[in-house]
Amino acid sequence: MTIAKPDVRPARPWFSSGPTAKRPGYSLGALPQELLGRGIRAPEVVERFAHGLRRTREVLQVPDSHVLLYTPGSDTGAVEAALWGMLGQRPVQVVAFENFGLTWLADVKDHLGLEPEALTAPWGDLPDLSNVDWSKDVVFPWNGTTSGVRVPNADWIADDREGLAICDATSAAFAMPLPYDKLDVVTFSFQKALGGEAGIGVMVLSPRAVERLDTYRPDRPIPKVLRITDGKGFDRALADGVAMNTFSILTIEDWIDALDWADGVGGLEELIRRTDANYAALGDWVARTPWIDFLPERHEVRSTTSVCLKFTDARIDALDDKAKKAFVTRFKALLEGEGAVFDMEPHRNAPPGLRLWCGCTVETADVVAATPWLEWAFETAASELAA
Structure with a gap:
């Protein structure tokens, strides 16, 4: 059977799962340009990056008890920074029900040299979350970008957990409620959350996650682009807008534009x-x-x-x-x-x-x-x- 072509096309026919569609009404030329070409450590640039973190907190409704920072490498870099910098103190479980959960599982095992327990499910399904052991650190996606599966709620996350809840939320942030009291590390990228440009990730750290960084030193070298600690523990300067490496100022302006739109629509x-x-x-x-x-x-x-x-x-x-x-x-x-x-x-x-x-x-x-x-x-x- 053949059918006639439709008469009406979508006005904005962009349905990619990353990078996702820009916000309605977006214009590259409308972005501020006065800081382009400035040094990444210039006070005005650091303040602009800090402003982006403050706006992110406001729109996402992140509690004041948590800290935010940028990482290189989009959500992948943010997740890897958490894995490399925090895991090893406790046994680890990885909840893997799509491609990226399987990637985190392989990285924890093959690159960090740990022996994680895997909770897996076929494509299109979710593992039995009653098998999660909160005496361990647990790594999981909130929403499986590649499988179309998400966790239905946070009831399965223990309030009295001993381990950390490390949540890859890149295709959930700004689209689904995230219970920050139940999550110790939340990561996402600009390129999925609000149609931002690629290359920069965001980490949201609970006080328990910051404590882990302050008190635990993994027995492994950590690459500079994944290192969120200094000699004293968590590098507090990162929460003030200081960049771990040379980030794109244009990408930050694009992100702030998306956040301002998000706030403006409600x-x-x-x-x-x-x-x-x-x-x-x-x-x-x-x-x-x-x-x-x-x-x-x-x-x-x-x-x-x-x-x-x-x-x-x-x-x-x-x-x-x-x-x-x-x-x-x-x-x-x-x-x-x-x-x-x-x-x-x-x-x-x-x-x-x-x-x-x-x-x-x-x-x-x-x-x-x-x-x-x-x-x-x-x-x-x-x-x-x-x-």
Whole structure:
């Protein structure tokens, strides 16, 4: 069966899960430029970086008891800084239900030389969180960007935990409530949270995490770009906007612009509402479309940001993995050739299907406008299989 091309394209057809869509109304030329070319240690530059941290705290509603700092290397760098700088004092569990959780598991084992316990699940599912042992340090994603799975709540995190809760929240921050009283390390990147530019990550540290840095010295060398301590423990200067290495001033200005937009539209509650509305619009389409379904079967663990979908059509099920990936490639080419939907393919390690970012910088009207194009591309590509 073939269907006609839709008449209306999304006004902003960007659905990548990282870097994600810029905020509505974004203009590169509107960013302040007077500090470009200045030294990274100049007082005015340090203050601008500190301002970015203060705005991040305000929009995310991070309690005053916690400290924030930037790291090189986006969310990956932030997570690695936590792993390298904090792990080893206690046994470790890693909750790994998607690509990046598996990456943290491999790094803890193969590069830090520790013996972590792995709590894993197939793509689209969540491990049994009742098996988490809070006498240990626990590393986990809040939201699995590559699997479309998130933890449903924080009830499984012990208030009286002895270990640290180290949470990779890069595709959850600014889109889902995060209980900072239950989390000791929270990490995210500019490039997913609010459509910022890539390269800089953020760490939020609880008093317990700072205490670990103050009192524990891992028996391993730590690369400079991951080192968040000085000779006395946690490097307090980092919480005042001092950069660990040479960060892009333009990237910080871009981040502050995104934060100002977020605050202006209504703050965290509105960002979560926008995300939920996008997810609901895509979910309505999934419910009435016979050839697609959510990759996670359980509603309560489905991500509202990096929404991962699977094909349920018999024509696609009959293909081997290589042919399924080729089908997704053709699907993507059809959409992008029309300028209708960009970057809807899943992560390279994920099952073949679709992945559309529904975070707060996406407009619900564009989600709705994208779905007829998904139908057109599917039927076009499926018809080519039979030809």
